[in-house]
Amino acid sequence: LSHPLAAYRQTQARLRDLFASFTAEHCPTCPHPCCRKPVRVGPVDVMLAEAHGMEMPEGADPASERVELGTRYLSEEVPEGCGGDVPCDFLGPRGCTFPRDLMPYECTRYICPIMERELPPGQLRIAKRLVRRLDDDYRKLKDALRPRR
């Protein structure tokens, strides 16, 4: 298990490094911030973060939010990537409170429309390549976590 988890964390860290200057510049003044409920936090994200010391914020219920999100998608109420007005329970004064290299998979892989527009083309290409790698790492990690029969 250590190898797929190490690869997954390494790709997450590389994405965070790549996005760092963009988020510092654009997120504080974003007109449509993405860390809003209902969030895309899955059980694997929570399990990994808690195993690495994160405490669940009081009142957080990401499982119910995922159900709500699914229902809203089915009714075509929310476009992909946009949440509502209420900040995510995991959002702290200095950003996401998940471990830096174990943020929720779907949050980590999200390239927002402002990134698409503002990131220099070379950086955007690298980001998309890293997202594909993250998808692959996550698949392998979930395979490794699946109980053997």
Ligand code: SF4
């Ligand atoms: S939508 Fe983009 S710019 Fe806005 S808060 Fe999210 S990552 Fe930052």
Ligand code: SF4
């Ligand atoms: S879990 Fe973190 S990255 Fe994801 S929406 Fe919440 S604060 Fe943002």
